[in-house]
Amino acid sequence: MSFASLDALRTACLTLPSGSDGAARAVAARQDVLTKPQGSLGRLETLVAWLARWQGRDVPRLDRVAVIVFAGSHGVTNQGVSAFPAEVTAQMVANFAAGGAAINQLARVAGASLKVVPLDIDRPTGDFTQTAAMDEEAFLVAVNAGYDAVEVGTDLVCFGEMGIGNTTTAAAICAALFGGAEQWVGRGTGVDDVGLARKVDAIKASKALHGATLNDPLGAAARVGGRELAAILGATLKARQAGVPVLLDGFVCTAAAAPLARLQPGGLDHCISAHVSAEAGHRGLLAELNMPPLLDLGMRLGEGSGACLAVNILRSALECHTGMASFAEAGISEG
Numbered sequence: 001m002s003f004a005s006l007d008a009l010r011t012a013c014l015t016l017p018s019g020s021d022g023a024a025r026a027v028a029a030r031q032d033v034l035t036k037p038q039g040s041l042g043r044l045e046t047l048v049a050w051l052a053r054w055q056g057r058d059v060p061r062l063d064r065v066a067v068i069v070f071a072g073s074h075g076v077t078n079q080g081v082s083a084f085p086a087e088v089t090a091q092m093v094a095n096f097a098a099g100g101a102a103i104n105q106l107a108r109v110a111g112a113s114l115k116v117v118p119l120d121i122d123r124p125t126g127d128f129t130q131t132a133a134m135d136e137e138a139f140l141v142a143v144n145a146g147y148d149a150v151e152v153g154t155d156l157v158c159f160g161e162m163g164i165g166n167t168t169t170a171a172a173i174c175a176a177l178f179g180g181a182e183q184w185v186g187r188g189t190g191v192d193d194v195g196l197a198r199k200v201d202a203i204k205a206s207k208a209l210h211g212a213t214l215n216d217p218l219g220a221a222a223r224v225g226g227r228e229l230a231a232i233l234g235a236t237l238k239a240r241q242a243g244v245p246v247l248l249d250g251f252v253c254t255a256a257a258a259p260l261a262r263l264q265p266g267g268l269d270h271c272i273s274a275h276v277s278a279e280a281g282h283r284g285l286l287a288e289l290n291m292p293p294l295l296d297l298g299m300r301l302g303e304g305s306g307a308c309l310a311v312n313i314l315r316s317a318l319e320c321h322t323g324m325a326s327f328a329e330a331g332i333s334e335g
Contacts, residue, residue, distance in 0.1 A: 160304020
């Protein structure tokens, strides 16, 4: 599918399939007879039910796990909002291809495939303090790239991103969707206090320039977003339609997907927050979305790194669910 207009995209965002209640109930019923006190594995139990609900399988599986990292370049870097120069985006994409980044190692350990999708990284988006980051056509091209990147039949997908300047972009989206400015702005790649102030100024300038157009979640994603964030939005939508549960990484990934939740209550029910990052706005964003994270390790790398770590938690949860004996099978008396 390719979205030819914002209206077509909006319709898809507003008509999301629901998960399988029956599959979730089947998991819960099995959990209740395994050789443990009921509920004693905490979130490990509910994670398996979540996998079952969104895969539509009574016995979920994690045979095909994918990590997809989207990369884009941002015109707002002209405002001095990053501690690293814009050319680092392309250099890191090359590092991914060479196998030298953290996500390469983490994907291997998690037993996940890794795909990197560069999105016109030699052509930055517009500086959203002065113009729209993307017009409708450019935004839809990026959304469609993300949509097409998710393969039907995948059991679980993790999204990651790379783009110098994109914590400022993510903060701008959060400010548009939820209000405020300063609370969404963090140090990103490690800016000093002066750089932090420039980031806040950029957010405020974007709100003054774009005004009421930011009230529309899709309009906000286009006007103050980035290509990799738009691609994550498209990929998150495709995953919902294809029955693929999603592990969201850090602040940028979560902000990228947030328009789905603003357009439709429950729009991110097929997603779980893998971790809360050290980026200042992430904890507040997760609170807005009512998405408790699985991990809190002080990470702020991006690349899908936190999401990839959480794959191993899901694998452990599933192994307990499928491998444990029931009380009857083990000949153990139930309490």
